[in-house]
Amino acid sequence: MTQQQAPATLDYRSPTTPTPLSQKVLGWLNVVGTFAALLLVFGFFSVMAPQSFPTAQNIETLARQTTTVAIGAMGMTLIIVAGGIDLSVGSIVALVVVVIAMVLQAGAGPWIAAVAGILTGAACGLLNGLLITSLRVVPFIVTLGMLEALRGLATHLAHEQPIYSKPQGLQKIIAALGPAERWKIFPAGVWIMLVIVALTAVLLRYTRFGRHVVAVGSNEQTARLCGIPVTRVKVLVYTLGGLITGIAGLMQYSRLTIGDPTIAQGMELDIIAAVVIGGGSLSGGEGSALGSLIGAAIMATISAGGSHLGWANSTQRIITGAIIIVAVALDQLRHRTAAAAQGD
Amino acid sequence: MTPPRLEMLGVKKRFGATAALGGVDFSVPAGSVHALVGENGAGKSTLMKVLAGAHPADEGAMRLDGEPYAPRDPMDARRAGVAMIYQELSLCPHLSVEENILLGMEPTVAAGFLRRAEIRRRAREALARLGHAEIPPALMTGKLSNAKQQLVEIARAVAIGCRVLVLDEPTSSLSQADAQALFELVDQLKAEGHAIVYISHFLEEVRRVSDHFTVLRDGKSVGSGVTAEASTDQIVQMMVGREVNDLYPRSKRTPGEIVLELSSLSGKKKPRDATLALRRGEVLGIAGLMGAGRTELLRAVFGLDPVRSGEVRLLAFHGNAAPSQRWQQGAGMLSEDRKREGLALGLSIADNLTLSRLNGLGPPGFIIPRRQRAAAQTWVERIGVRCRSPRQAVGTLSGGNQQKVAIARLLHHDVDVLLLDEPTRGIDVASKAQIYRLIDELAARGKAVLMVSSYLPELLGTCDRVAVMSRGVLGQAKPVEQIDAHQIMLEATGS
CATH class of the missing domain: 3.40.50.300 (P-loop containing nucleotide triphosphate hydrolases)
Incomplete structure (x- = not known):
């Protein structure tokens, strides 16, 4: 088959005019806007606590605290862009943490434990994907069920109590850097997070699979018409999401070094909030890795800044809640403006 | 007063x-x-x-x-x-x-x-x-x-x-x-x-x-x-605002070998025992009332709906296949429902146009957005889609321009067999005229077009042969010179 032979005699009535600038701006406005919000929040706390907040040390702490949620948000970004949702990520993190602790307890090395944890996450995601596509039950319900079931499994495996085992170096992934290691700028976990963000961004924007994910989320019927294997894309998305959640679980273990089956309760909501603040749409087709990262950073900044100022946890939660709603309202406004600018 | x-x-x-x-x-x-x-x-x-x-x-x-x-x-x-x-x-x-x-x-x-x-x-x-x-x-x-x-x-x-x-x-x-x-x-x-x-x-x-x-x-x-x-x-x-002449152009078309052959194809309810042969360089129309099973016929051929019995031969391929395989085999389908199935309205023109065939827009597995837009831009210019840029969301275009993007997808994929379901539904006269010309040129270049339409003048104007479908049963295709609107209506209503 030859490529792109076009009928030559069709008229060229309306060549496009090169005015995509406004559209480029609108496209970027989301990420830029979210980033501006992060700067605003950061600036606010810097003014309120000029001695302790805007320091290199604190920024490193912030980056470390963002890691788990930000990595989890990458998996969630893929799932939400594909038009799905995963409520079971908190439970997956708990299961991963328990599995890592158990494998270490059994005498295996840190690498084996880490890989076992990540694969556990992937397996959970695979199960989510298979259940959603084969039973044809909406993702919300399937993953709500999995939230319960996986939490139960984690508790059962841990015999209803935390597992203490030697972390064998896994604690170093996300630990604060000692003075001799300052040249690394951030601990390995933060770098891993940045790499995952970059990979997710590239996957979504620059790969065939990524565009298929967007297409499935934007309009599943069109995707099917165009020959996209919708079921396979969905299963893969949930598996990949689970795998990335497994990495988030590894970070969680590194931070606490305990196989605590009650950990990460409600983390799925923080992760979903990060994606939504970053421009993800729960009706699918929209969302970006960078936006979700910034969303996670905003939430971490508020919680860290709040503790610097001695705010009560209740105050922090009220503010975070308000920010979620305002972020989505602004996003809606942006959409309407964009639609109006393009006419009907 | x-x-x-x-x-x-x-x-x-x-x-x-x-x-x-x-x-x-x-x-x-x-x-x-x-x-x-x-x-x-x-x-x-x-x-x-x-x-x-x-x-x-x-x-x-x-x-x-x-x-x-x-x-x-x-x-x-x-x-x-x-x-x-x-x-x-x-x-x-x-x-x-x-x-x-x-x-x-x-x-x-x-x-x-x-x-x-x-x-x-x-x-x-x-x-x-x-x-x-x-x-x-x-x-x-x-x-x-x-x-x-x-x-x-x-x-x-x-x-x-x-x-x-x-x-x-x-x-x-x-x-x-x-x-x-x-x-x-x-x-x-x-x-x-x-x-x-x-x-x-x-x-x-x-x-x-x-x-x-x-x-x-x-x-x-x-x-x-x-x-x-x-x-x-x-x-x-x-x-x-100007004169429209020659709404239905007809270049010289030379029918070639058979590229799509249906033998007693039956779907879940419709179609029932549909038999048909489509040749290169030919536009074959399917007329009928709403609910006659015309869309179901196309969908069964394309693998979107299940086939219960019968066989499809597409070019060298025998048997049933999923839509992804049909595209690879050289067939493309235009949906009658542009807004819900045909296009992902929230995505850009470039995304929609290249969706079925993202290969060749970068290293294997990857897509370079600039190349994707350039490919889309080519088609946008060639078939005259009125838009500001290929980045623009398809949902912001007028109906006629949306339809051109949906058709351009088949052109970008360069399929040999085009299954068009209501290609001009709900679009303006000028866009219709452009689409008729496009169909004529495709046929003249040896493509095969199977077209479903509820608009009789366009079927009579663009097709070489027309078959009428009624209650799931596909009639014999007749040369367009030997059939008129009255006969089609009689057959379609089953009287």
Whole structure:
């Protein structure tokens, strides 16, 4: 088959005019806007606590605290862009943490434990994907069920109590850097997070699979018409999401070094909030890795800044809640403006 | 002299820098039907919104029975007696028929409790006035057919005691028989003294139902008159602002080998035992009524619907295949439902156009957005899609331009066999003409086109052979010279 032979005699009535600038701006406005919000929040706390907040040390702490949620948000970004949702990520993190602790307890090395944890996450995601596509039950319900079931499994495996085992170096992934290691700028976990963000961004924007994910989320019927294997894309998305959640679980273990089956309760909501603040749409087709990262950073900044100022946890939660709603309202406004600018 | 029921004088509306309406004048007396015609993007939908109170007019005046009419919101318009029947049904499928009919105007007793008996009575009365007392008021609306749902919408308008009824492309989702019934209903409502504004692309319909017409172009009313006194050519000329000749071009086509062969193909319910052979360089049309199984036939061939028995041979491939395989084998399908299935409206032109074939736009597995846009840009220019850039979301284009993007997907994929389901549904005359030319050129270049259409003139104009489908059964394809519209209708209705 030859490529792109076009009928030559069709008229060229309306060549496009090169005015995509406004559209480029609108496209970027989301990420830029979210980033501006992060700067605003950061600036606010810097003014309120000029001695302790805007320091290199604190920024490193912030980056470390963002890691788990930000990595989890990458998996969630893929799932939400594909038009799905995963409520079971908190439970997956708990299961991963328990599995890592158990494998270490059994005498295996840190690498084996880490890989076992990540694969556990992937397996959970695979199960989510298979259940959603084969039973044809909406993702919300399937993953709500999995939230319960996986939490139960984690508790059962841990015999209803935390597992203490030697972390064998896994604690170093996300630990604060000692003075001799300052040249690394951030601990390995933060770098891993940045790499995952970059990979997710590239996957979504620059790969065939990524565009298929967007297409499935934007309009599943069109995707099917165009020959996209919708079921396979969905299963893969949930598996990949689970795998990335497994990495988030590894970070969680590194931070606490305990196989605590009650950990990460409600983390799925923080992760979903990060994606939504970053421009993800729960009706699918929209969302970006960078936006979700910034969303996670905003939430971490508020919680860290709040503790610097001695705010009560209740105050922090009220503010975070308000920010979620305002972020989505602004996003809606942006959409309407964009639609109006393009006419009907 | 009594003032007209509805009058619009110099109505203007701007959105940012674009003037959507640049001065619209027309008036409709009580007991008459006024047709509004114009290409897509001519401003009909904006005019509707102004009339319905969804957008305030910037300039100009509207009058109802001589009184100033300036609705603040859609509810205000309904209270004033202006009712809209939109192209896309605006009913709540999960509510009952009676709840939909009185939605937003439910009679209540103290504390907001519904007066169920009153609701039922008024719903029945409205349905009875339309001559459709057989629709059960307690039925879940989503279970009704499209035609019945539309009746529920009209009943809703009647129930509020509307003075002006606006129908926007009301036949777009109706079968021929249902459309006939609708025309009769419009006649009846007119006789009862309603003023009716009828918006349509189909000039035959306009002729059938309207007394007067106004043509909109680029947001302005450019002509009007008594429908019976204007020729179709005159109206079309006003619509496009220039002469349309040679709507259906026919280059020399030389039929080649058979590229698509169906042997006794049966789907779940439809089609039943369909047999057909399509050759290179040929345009084969499938005529029939809505629900005859034409779309199901295409979908079964393309692997979107299950095949129960029979065989498909596509080029060198035998047997059934999923849509992804069909694309690889060299077939592409254009969906009849552009908005829900054909295109992902939120995605860009470039994404939509290249979706079925993202290979070759970067290293294996990767896509370079710049190349993707360049590929899209080529097609945008070649088939004349009016847009600002390939980045633009497809949903922001007019219907005709959306359809061109959907067709361009098949061209980008460079398929040999094109399955086109209603390729010109709901698009303007100028875009139609371009699509007819495109189909002709594709056939002349040796592509094979299997085309389903409910619009007989276009089937007769573009196809080499036409087969008629009726109740799931596909008839013998006959050369277009040996068949006429009358015969097709007879076969389609099974008489």
